[in-house]
Every structure is written in structure tokens, then in C-alpha cells.
Amino acid sequence: MQRKYRVLLALVALLALFGYRYWQSHAPKKATATATATTGKHAASDESVKRRHYGALTFNPCTLSSPMVREGVTAQCTTYEVLENRSKPDGRKIKLNIAWIPADEDAELQPDPVFFIAGGPGQSAVQSYPQLAASFKRILDKRDVILVDQRGTGDSNPLKCSSKDAEGDPADAVTPAAIEAATRECVAELSKIADLTQYDTTTAVADLDDVRKALGAEKINVMGVSYGTRVAQQYAMRYPQSTRTIVLDSVVPNSTILGNIWARNLEDALTRQFALCTRNEACVKAVGNPRESLDIVMATLRKGPVPVTYRDPTTGEFKSDTLKANEVANLVRMFAYMPAMAALIPHQLHEAAQGRYESLKAMSDMLTSGLEDQMMMGMQMSVICTEDGDNVVSDAADKNTVLGTSLTDAMSTMCKVWPKGKMPADFHNPLSTDVPALVLEGELDPVTPPKFGEETVKTLKNGRLFVLRGQGHNVIGVGCMPKLFAKFIETADAKQLDGKCLDNLSYTPPFTSYNGWTP
Template identity: 40%
Template sequence: MNILRHFLMAAFVCAALTISARSAPSTTNLAGSWQGTLNVGSQKLRVGLNLSEPKPGGFAATLDLPDNGAKGLPVEHVSLADRILSFDVNIGAPSQFEGVVSRDLTEILGSLQQGGNFLPLALMRMDGKSEASAAKPAILSSPHRKFELKPCAVAGVTKDALCGQYEVYEDRAKKAGRKINLNIMVLPALVDKPAPDPIFYLQGGPGGAATSVAPSWIMTQMHRTRDVVLVDQRGTGNSNPLPCNFRGDPNDMRGYFVEGATPEGARLCRSGLEKNADLRLYTTTIAMADLDDVRVALGYERINVYGGSYGSTAALSYLNFYPQHVRTVTISGVAPPDNQLPLSFAKGVEHALNRLFDDCAADEKCRQAFPDLRKDWDAVVANVTKGPVTFDALNPITHQKQQVTMTREGFAELIRLVLYVPNVMSALPLMIHQMSQNDHTQFAYYAYQVQRGIDAGIARGMQLSVLCAEDIPFLKESDIEPAMGGTFYGGNRARLYLKLCQEWPRGDMPPKFRAPIKSNVPVLMLSGELDPVTPPDVAAPLLRWLPNGRQIVMHNTTHNAYPCSEKLAREFIEKGTAKDLDTSCVEAIKRLPFITSLPPLAIPR
């Protein structure tokens, strides 16, 4: 999530620079003028890319930012390979672009990376030229495909993406009654002769839609040599979604600083959803049976399964039940099926916070700005523990002032989520110090955006169907205090889940779901050293039964995706083995620099 786009260096509105361009090989004719829009916070900056071929097989390029009066900025390291265009440009700070060139050569869709930010940038060809004879994606000519795929025409997703629906019974055991249309997107391999085994990417949550990841920067390289298949799991996205609105109007900040879910809210949501769904039938094992049906219907014999967070639970479940069809498994933010969520949250949050305090103390700039950060933190926690804190805040959506009341439970959940997001976390010492002085404006402004963004992507009804069948039945009140007591996060969320699941139908789970997963299939586990919810020690026991498994602990990383983790995942999938991976990028991962000051927010009177 790129919440703090306006944390980009102010020099983004730049002057011309003097960097010499260097040509790189070209395999298609992209020469000409391309235009697009770069979203930087609330600003929309027009971008012009001018590609020319001064000599056979080589590109030269310049970049224009007409809204900032910048024209002819030198571009270097221009490269085109397997329909991926990449280049470097300095627009006040070093930036890298990477994007997919459409088969008809009319669109380049990708992201501009600057620091820890990935800013979507779509460039359109302005001269009207196109490549009408471009090769069609291989999957369209597959004789084994059993359902129709059409161009998706989804904003932010390559125009070559293909979409379709596949119908399954809601009650797979009875094979009768209500049917569900599974929403499916295929990102065809960029090469004309793809590897036969695609990547099936599984989204987290639980409750996230796999197709929502299609516009993400992580997909640019992922479908370079093989198809990527995104299936909205039943109950998510456009596959008979099961939403629950526990927070009211998403543009109203007030619902995001308290615990939104309540037993009463769960009962009300259940009542509405049961008109169109049997809530017992949206569990992981049933969804993985759906996934295998889609595999067959698309004509794939074996697949590479990739999942993060809850997606790792789903990926491991698919391996457990369909091992003969799995070539590799890649999992990050690993949540094993037998893990007792949310018990790991408390110590994970505690560890991430302690590292934040230690790293600030070890950083000269942060230490000088906040010499008593732990004391500041203790004051903030003590204040909100005494009772709800009320303050004025700037709503970043409406740009109006709102009076917000924050409870202890709401604060704990916001801190957990902020610890996911490196860009926001880099300003957390500053926000803690401000809150210790009863100034909550910056924290409220950014934490609300984090919570709102995550909440918008989660079908909470589907989430409860999973948790209340797979996790909470195995959670006892007596487990909570030993695992979560004595920490800032505490056990309130675990106790809340116990109450919510008393109001939710419980699906049946086969005993095999929580049994040890024993497999010779290559498995790569990527664990964030600072992950507040699925820390590395949660994943490590899996290796006992996975002789071809490997865990890599990613230094200074959270629950998010990082360029290094995605590079390792791609290399692993290409090789088909976790041995001899080049892990040098792991040691190079650093915390984003701490932000010790921010301009004040202008709150209307």
C-alpha cells in the first residue's frame, strides 16, 4: 500500500538534470511520443515519454513533466525484454520505471518506483500506430480450455489481460442447489512460448480478492515467462462476495478509531448474507476444490501456487489436498493452517515495536529528535488506556475537520496495521512523540488511510466463515493470557473473535486440514523479520515435513511485499528449487529513513 505518496521528496517538482543517455537493445518499434498521468498524493502530474532509435537496435529517451515545467529530462538504462520496458530517470530523486508493453504496442502499463513508493503510471501511444499482427496469448489457442476468456478492459490492468467466469456448486458435496460464478483473470505470459505451468496467486485476508492484485507492481515481472491466474475465492471480489460493513461510511473517520466488529453487527450481517449464501460453505478446503476445478478447466496439468498471509494458508491447503498438481509453492507472511490466529499477533506487534524503538535509538537523527521515545510511548498508551481520547482531525478524503474518539482497542488495531506499512512506519516515532503531547492529527490522518484501505479490500463475512471454522474453534480462553498477556496488543481481539464466532455458522473442516503437511514439493517461505502478525517462528515448524522447503528471513521487512522478496520468488519458480538462490538482496534491505518532521496539516476551522 502506497499511502504516503506525498512523502516523496519535494524535489520531485524538478529542474532539468544532466545525465547521459545510454542505448539498450530493442526488439520492437516503440519509437514515438507516449503520454500518461502520474498520481502523487492529491496531485496528478502529466508525464511525456519520448522514445527514439538513433541507431539500429538501440533506444534513446527523454522524459517531460509539463506541469512542473520540466522538459527533456535524460533517461538512461532503457531496456526492453519480453515486453517489459524499464528505464532509470532522476526527477529530483533517482527513480526506476518498469512496465508491460501491450501486444499491439499502444500501451505501457507499469509503476515508477521512488524510494519505497510504487506509483502507477500508464503511458499511451500518441501517434496512432499499432501492431495488428501481434501474436495472441498462447492460452487462447489451448485445446484443453473449457470456458471462454475475453479481454478484461479493467482500469489499471494490462489490456492483454483475459477474464472469464466458471460456475461451481456452492454445496460441492451435494452437487445441487445454488451455483456460484467464480471470477477469473488470466495475465498471459509476456513471452510467446510460455512455460506450461502457470502461477496461481492467492490473496490474503482472509477475504481479499485475487483479481485486486492485478494492477500491482508485483505482477509486472511475475507473468514474464508463464501465465498468472487470479481466481477470486468464493465469498470475495466478484465470486458471490460476502461483505460486512462494521464501520459505517468509509469516508467518515469516526468508525475507524474504535473496534468496529461487534456480536450485534455480526448477527445483522449474517441475517443479510444468508439470503444469498450458506455461510458454512466458504471455507479454505472448499475454495481449493474450486481452484482445482479452474486449473482443469484452463487446461493446466501442474501449477505453481503463490500466496501471502492468508493466501499462504490457502496455498498450503492446496498442496495438502492436491500435491500431484503442484510444481512449487511460494508463501510469504506464512500462516500455517494449524496456527492459532490471532495468538501470534501480540508478540509479533511487541517485537516490531521494540525494534522500532531500538532502531530509532541507534539512528542519530531519530535519537536526537526523540531521545525519550519509549517514555513517550508509555505516556501515549497510559493515556488511551485511562479512557477514550477525543481530538480534532483532518479527514484526508473529505478535507474537512472531524472530531474523532479513539478507544484503547481501536488504537491497538491501528498500530498493528501501521506496522505493516514501511512508509507510514518510518514516521511512527514522530507520531508517537506528537501523541505524547496530545497532538493526534498526523497519526489520525495516516492511520485512517491505512485502515480504510485495508478494510476496503476485505469481505468480512467471508473472513468470519474462514476464521469461525478453521481457527477460533481451536482457541480457548485459557490460551489467550499465556500467549498475549503482558503485551501492548493484548488479548482483546482474540476474545472478540470468540464472541463473533458464537454468532456465525461454523463450516465443517476435514481433520487433514490441520494435520502436518508432508511433501517433497519445493516450498519457499519468505518471512518478514518485523512482521507483526506472522513472525518467522510461526513458519519454521513447517520445515520438519518439507525436505525440499526453505525459509528465508527477510531483514527489516514487515508483512508487505518487497522487490527483494518478489525477486526471490520469481527465481525460485523459474528454477523449481529453493537451493542456490541468490539471497544477496536480503542483506541489502534497510529500514526507510526515519521521518522526524512533517509540515502541519491545515485543519479547517
């Protein structure tokens, strides 16, 4: 990947919500065909026992695999063709990539499948699912799971920039002029294969309902993570009669403008996470005050990049490069998503504050490797610029935060030149519905904090919020949550769930050395 696009992708990482634990998986393999026939209660084709029908769609066996999951997920895969622009019946058509995980062979199959919606915006549901498959195990006792790569992601006409970079000083790559130039190049490239005004949430929701109808399902259960919760809310808003339940994991309220409050949300989360160290005498003795260390590191790097010689985390080879302030901001933000990774931050910041930057640089490289394949920048920009870009405003109060105003400034710059679609006038209205809803938040989530869940559930007549102690972003697989998830899908009644089992969740103590934490 060329430097200019590496910079844009780093900005995209800051803009992103993400949906599952991105850093656990680098460039998952695409769904691949398998010779293993599967059985179930959907009709088998006369042509081949390997081919199966679901409604009007014909599926073939495939395996969904990821480097971080030992065993692949047995599935059925197909594509479904839709109009790119629904107002142009003679216009370009695109194929949506779909995977179907059939219910267990002996299941008492229910007619309402569960649709999983990935985060980002820009992630693939098909590629993301293997990381979350264990959370759906009980769902498969009675229901099928359907994965649809949202248009512009995965294998659904992916909007991925690959233009070559021009030569130049790397320090110039983060200037507004350079960001705008790179964005224009990306627009020019992707416009050859897509109308970028047609890759927003509203159009994607219409695609989902087309898939529902093609499957012959009267109602569906919609489960979204992070940005996927925006999709789920919009689906329930536009197609309430087709929505049996919604599950919103790490919810983004409909009224939220992506970008405006990310800096403050991160600061609040870091305050809570760093308190796990400052309240522990042994931690303070070993690594000092993490906030003070972070401030020292950021102040140093904002004066200019520092040279670093470090060991490449993927090859083991020694490399020489520089570490920049935006890399540390990105690293701290992304590691804060997950308690096990956040536990590393205090020790790493302590090392860097002493002038030892090797570990931070290595972890930054590890974080961003594979980002180009994980996050479809074009789709993300089409969503954000259409739905949020015009309302993003830099707040001077954020200037001295970890993220500063670079996020909102870059977002505004990119959206000035990115083609925008249209959204309904009520798009940002709170979802007000009697559709049963299960809303989940992690107590320490740096991007969709508990207050987002509290705001969302106010207008959900049959909704209930669970805030998981000591947890970060994307919590559907934590503790007994998979059991509660399955029970909710079975009963469609969140208010009757017994969440006492979640009381067993605890906090992850911060590392005080490379060997781990102090008990």
C-alpha cells in the same frame, strides 16, 4: 458505513493477516472490459479475435486497475460456476471471478501457470494483483498468471455486510453484547445469499482445483501471500500430484491458530522496530523513546476516548471526532507491516504523548477508509470461525500489550454466533511434502515473523527460507526478490538459488520530524 459495522470492520482489520500492502490502495477499481485485443499462444475464438480460450474456459479482454498504479494490467476475464455446497448437486451455484494475465507474446509458453492467492482472509486476488504486478513481470516470460477471487471475495459472491445501524451511544459499540448483536445481523443478512458454512479454505481449495482442470493444466505453481499461504499449503496437501511448486510469502504455518499469538508477535516486532530509534542518538533526542510514548498514549486512551479536531486526509476539511485506544492499536499494527510506514510511528507517538493527536486520528481515518470494499468480513469470519475459532484462548499475559485481549475476546464472541463449516481432521497438521517450496519472511514482520517460516520449512523436504533484512509483511516485490521468484518458478529448485543479492537490503530509518529522518 454505519458505526456498528465500522466497529466490526475495525475488529476484522485486527483479525486480518492481509496479503499485500492494503494501505497503499483504497477501494481498487474492479476489472473492467477493454476493447483492446490481445494475442498469444492460446486459441483465439472464431467468433471474435477479442475473445480467447484457455482450456474449456472462454475469456474476454479486461483491464485490472488500481488508483495507486498508473497503468492498468491488460488481462482476460471470465467466470466459472461451481456448486456452493459440493454435497448438494441440485443446490445453489456461485460464479468464481477469474482473471488471466497471458504470458508475453513471444514467450516459450510452459504448460504450468502460476496461481496467485490473495491474503486477508477476505481479499480479492483480482483487485490485489495490480499492486504486485511488477513482481510477476519475469514470470510472464514463460508462464501465464491466473487470479481466482476466492469464494466470498471480490466478485465471487462477495460476503459483505451492509445492514443499517441502530442508534446508540458509540461507546456501547465495542461491548461484547453489541459485537454479538451486530454479528447476528450480519449473519442474517448474508444468509439470504449464501450458506456461510461453505466459505472456508478447504472448499476454496477444491474450487482452485476445479479451475485448474477447467484450464486443462496438469500441474500448477501456487503463490500465496499471508493468509494465501494457508490456501497454498492446503492445496499442496490435498492435491500434491497437481502442485509443481509453492511460494509462501509471509507464511502462516498450518498449525497456527489465527488470533492466539498476534498480540505477542506485534510486541516483538515493535521492540525490533523501535530499536532503530533508541539506538540512534539523534532519533532519541528528537522523539524520545517510542515505546514509552506508545505506553503513555495507550494508557490515556484506555481511560476514555479523547476529542480531536483534525484535517480529513481525503477531503482536506476539518472534522471533530474522538480517538480511541483500539484505533491506535489498529494503526500501529497495520503501519508495522511496512518499513516505510513503520518509520512514521515514533514521531507520531511522540506528538500524541504530548497531547497532539491530530496526525494519529487522520492516519487512522486514512487507514480504515475503503476497508469495507477491501475486506469481505463475511468470508473472513467463515474462515476464521471454522478453522480457528474453537481454539482461540485469551492469554492474561497479553492484557498489557498494545492489542491486549480485545482481539481474541472479540473473535470468540463473533464465532459463537457465526455458522461454522467442517474441516479435515488433519487440517492443522504441518505440511510435509517434497513439493519444491520457496518460503519468504520479513525480519520485522509483526504478524508472520521469521519463526513462522522456520517452523514451516522444517517439514518441506525441498523447501528453503529467505528472511529479508529490515523488511515487514509481504516481501515478494522487495529488492531482487522478483528475480529469485522467477528463477525458482523456472527451475523448481529453491536450494540452488543465489540469495546474495538480498544482502543489499537495509533498514528504513525512523522519521524524526514531519520532514523525514535524520541521516
